[in-house]
Amino acid sequence: MATTTLRPRSTSMGSSTRAGRRSHPIARWLKYGGPVRFLFILPTLLVFGLFAWWPIVRSLGISLQQTNFVTTRWVGLENFTRVFADPLLGTATVNTIWFAALALVIGFPVPLLLAVAVSEMRRARGIASVLAYMPVILPPVVATLLWKAFYDPSSTGLFNSIFGSVGMDPIPWLNNGDLAMPAIVVQATWASFGTATIIYLASLMSIGPELYEAAEVDGAGFFRRIWHITLPQLRSVILVLVLLQIIGTLQVFAEPFIMTGGGPENRTVTILMLIYRYAFISGDYGRATALSLLLAVALTLVSLIYLRLTKKWSSS
Amino acid sequence: MSLIRTAPEDVSAPIPGPIPEASARRMRRAEEGQGDRSVLSNLDRRDPVKRMLITVFITLVVMSLIVVCAGPMLWLFKAATSTTNETLGDPFSLWPSGLHLENFVNIWTQVEFGKYFLNTVWVMLGSLVLGVSVATTGGYWLAVLKPKGSGFVSALILATLFIPGVISLVSLYLTVIDLPLLGISLIDTFWAVWLPAAANAVNVLIVQRYFASLPGEIFEAARVDGAGPVRVFFSLVLPMSRPILGVVALLTLVGAYKEFLWPLLVLPSPDLQPISVVLPRLASTTEFAPFMAALFISSIVPIAVFLVFQRQFLQAAGNAGALKG
Numbered sequence: 001m002a003t004t005t006l007r008p009r010s011t012s013m014g015s016s017t018r019a020g021r022r023s024h025p026i027a028r029w030l031k032y033g034g035p036v037r038f039l040f041i042l043p044t045l046l047v048f049g050l051f052a053w054w055p056i057v058r059s060l061g062i063s064l065q066q067t068n069f070v071t072t073r074w075v076g077l078e079n080f081t082r083v084f085a086d087p088l089l090g091t092a093t094v095n096t097i098w099f100a101a102l103a104l105v106i107g108f109p110v111p112l113l114l115a116v117a118v119s120e121m122r123r124a125r126g127i128a129s130v131l132a133y134m135p136v137i138l139p140p141v142v143a144t145l146l147w148k149a150f151y152d153p154s155s156t157g158l159f160n161s162i163f164g165s166v167g168m169d170p171i172p173w174l175n176n177g178d179l180a181m182p183a184i185v186v187q188a189t190w191a192s193f194g195t196a197t198i199i200y201l202a203s204l205m206s207i208g209p210e211l212y213e214a215a216e217v218d219g220a221g222f223f224r225r226i227w228h229i230t231l232p233q234l235r236s237v238i239l240v241l242v243l244l245q246i247i248g249t250l251q252v253f254a255e256p257f258i259m260t261g262g263g264p265e266n267r268t269v270t271i272l273m274l275i276y277r278y279a280f281i282s283g284d285y286g287r288a289t290a291l292s293l294l295l296a297v298a299l300t301l302v303s304l305i306y307l308r309l310t311k312k313w314s315s316s
Numbered sequence: 317m318s319l320i321r322t323a324p325e326d327v328s329a330p331i332p333g334p335i336p337e338a339s340a341r342r343m344r345r346a347e348e349g350q351g352d353r354s355v356l357s358n359l360d361r362r363d364p365v366k367r368m369l370i371t372v373f374i375t376l377v378v379m380s381l382i383v384v385c386a387g388p389m390l391w392l393f394k395a396a397t398s399t400t401n402e403t404l405g406d407p408f409s410l411w412p413s414g415l416h417l418e419n420f421v422n423i424w425t426q427v428e429f430g431k432y433f434l435n436t437v438w439v440m441l442g443s444l445v446l447g448v449s450v451a452t453t454g455g456y457w458l459a460v461l462k463p464k465g466s467g468f469v470s471a472l473i474l475a476t477l478f479i480p481g482v483i484s485l486v487s488l489y490l491t492v493i494d495l496p497l498l499g500i501s502l503i504d505t506f507w508a509v510w511l512p513a514a515a516n517a518v519n520v521l522i523v524q525r526y527f528a529s530l531p532g533e534i535f536e537a538a539r540v541d542g543a544g545p546v547r548v549f550f551s552l553v554l555p556m557s558r559p560i561l562g563v564v565a566l567l568t569l570v571g572a573y574k575e576f577l578w579p580l581l582v583l584p585s586p587d588l589q590p591i592s593v594v595l596p597r598l599a600s601t602t603e604f605a606p607f608m609a610a611l612f613i614s615s616i617v618p619i620a621v622f623l624v625f626q627r628q629f630l631q632a633a634g635n636a637g638a639l640k641g
Binding site for chain 2: 033034036037039040041042043044045047048050051052053054055056058059062067069114116117118119120121124127128129130131132133134135136137138139140141142145146147148149150154156157158161190194195198199201202204205207212213216222225226229230247251253254258272275276279280285288289292293295296299300
C-alpha cells in the first residue's frame with residue numbers, strides 16, 4: 001500500500017523541497033526527519049541484531065572453535081567428529097525420532113477430530129473450546145510435574161489406582177524403559193493439543209456453507225461431506241501444523257528433562273538434552289554448537305522433504 | 317461461575333432439552349447464524365434419530381473433555397488441600413480430614429514462594445513492555461514509514477522464523493554472557509530474559525501486517541496537516557491498533573510465563589528465578605502436599621486470567637494459526 005508512506009512528497013512541500021533536491025542525500029535525510037524515523041526501527045535492529053541475527057551467524061564460528069571464555073582457538077571440524085564419536089548420539093537420535101513419531105500418531109488425529117466434533121456443537125462450542133485450551137495455558141513445567149505425580153509407580157499413584165480398580169498390577173510408568181517415552185508423549189500431547197484444536201476450529205468455521213449445501217444436494221452423507229469438503233478445505237492448515245509439530249517435537253527438551261532426566265538407561269535422552277549436557281554441564285560449547293547445527297540442518301532437510309512429499313496434495 | 321461471557325446459556329447442561337422453547341431458540345439461532353452451517357445441516361438436526369445421536373455424541377465429547385482437561389486441575393486442588401498422607405495413600409480420597417489450607421501458608425512462608433511469584437511477574441512485565449515496544453515501533457517503521465531498506469529488514473526478521481531456534485541456543489547464551497561491543501554480562505539480570513524475548517519475529521510480523529491494513533489515507537492526511545511521524549504513531553496508529561496490541565500482549569505474557577530453559581540458564585541466582593525454574597527444584601526438596609499447593613497456585617493464576625479473557629485468548633490462538641496458514 002504505497003499511500004501509507006510518510007516520506008515527504010515534493011508536491012506538498014513547496015519551495016523548500018526544490019532546495020532539498022539539490023542538496024546531498026544525507027543532508028536531505030537529516031532535514032526531513034530521517035533520524036526521528038530511524039529511531040523507530042532502532043530498537044528492533046538492536047534487539048534482533050544482538051539476540052537473533054548475531055547468535056545465528058556466530059554459531060557457525062563457535063562450531064569450529066574451542067572456547068572456555070579465556071582463550072578461543074580454531075579446531076576445524078574436531079567438534080563435529082567428537083559429536084559423532086559420542087555413543088549416546090545414536091540413542092538420542094532414535095529417542096527423538098521415536099518421540100516425534102509417537103507425538104504425531106497421537107497428536108495429529110486428536111485435535112483434528114476434536115475440532116470437527118466441536119464445530120458441530122451449538123450450545124457447547126464455547127465451553128468445549130475453553131476446556132480444550134485450558135492445558136495449553138499451564139506452563140510446561142507445571143503440567144509436567146503434575147503428570148509426574150500421576151505417573152507415580154506405587155500402587156496408590158493416580159494412574160495405577162485407576163488401572164488397579166480394574167484389577168491391573170501397578171505399572172512403573174517412568175521407570176520402565178519401554179513405557180517412559182510413550183508416557184512423556186501422552187503428557188506432552190495433553191499439554192499441547194488445545195492449540196491445534198483451536199486453529200483447526202477457526203479454519204473449520206470459515207468454510208463456506210454453500211460447499212456443504214451443494215454436497216448435501218448431491219446426496220453426500222456425513223462422512224462423505226467430511227472427506228470431500230472438510231478435509232480438502234483444511235489441507236493448507238493441516239500441512240503447516242503437521243510440519244510445525246514435527247519441527248517442534250524434534251526439539252523436545254523440557255518434558256523428558258523434568259520427568260525422567262533422560263532415564264531409565266538413557267531411553268528418554270533427546271538430542272536437545274545432549275546439547276544441554278555438552279554446553280551447560282561440561283562447558284563444551286563448541287561441541288554443543290556443532291550438534292545444534294547438525295540438528296538445524298536435519299530439521300531443514302526434514303522440512304524440504306516434507307514440502308516435496310506434500311506438494312502434490314497441497315497444490316491439487 | 318460463568319465461563320462464557322457472551323452467551324451465558326452455554327454454561328447450562330450441554331444436552332439440549334426436548335422442550336419446545338429450547339428447540340425454538342436453537343432454530344432461531346441456526347437461522348440467524350448464516351455462517352454457522354457446518355458438516356451437519358439443519359435438516360440433519362431436525363431428524364429425531366440423528367438429533368439423538370448427535371446429542372449423545374456431543375455429550376460424550378464434552379464429558380471426556382471435562383475429565384481430561386478440567387479433571388487434573390480439580391484433582392490438583394484436592395491434593396493441594398489434603399494432607400500428604402491422604403493423597404499418597406489414596407489419590408481419590410475426598411478430604412477425609414477436612415480442608416487443609418495450611419499447605420498454602422506453608423509453601424508461602426517456608427520456601428518464599430511469594431518471592432518467586434514476584435520474579436515471575438517481573439519477567440512477564442518486562443517482556444511485555446519491551447516486546448510490545450519493539451513490535452509496535454518496528455512494525456510502524458516497516459509497514460507505515462516504509463523507507464528504503466524496509467523490505468530487506470522485513471525479510472531478515474522473517475528469516476529468523478524459518479531458522480530453527482535450536483541453532484542459536486548456545487551462541488545466544490555466550491552472547492548474553494559477554495555482550496558484543498559493550499563487553500558486559502547480563503547473567504543474573506532480568507535483561508537476559510527480557511531482551512532476547514523482545515526479538516520475537518511473530519510479534520513484529522503480526523503488528524506489521526495489522527499496521528499495513530490500516531487506512532493509509534488517514535496518516536497521509538495527518539501528515540499534510542503537519543503531524544510528524546512521532547505524532548502519527550502515538551495519536552493515530554497506536555489507538556487504532558488496540559485489538560492487535562491485546563493479541564500481542566497476551567501472546568507475550570503467556571510466552572514469558574511458560575518459559576523454562578532460558579531463565580534456568582541465565583538466572584542461576586535463586587533470588588531472581590521465576591516459579592517455572594524453581595518448581596522442579598521444589599519437587600525434590602518440599603513435602604508433597606505443600607508442593608501440590610505450589611503447583612496449584614502456579615496453574616490457577618493463568619487459568620483464572622484465561623477464563624476472564626477467554627474470548628481474546630481463543631481469538632489470539634486462532635489468529636496465530638491464520639498467520640501460520
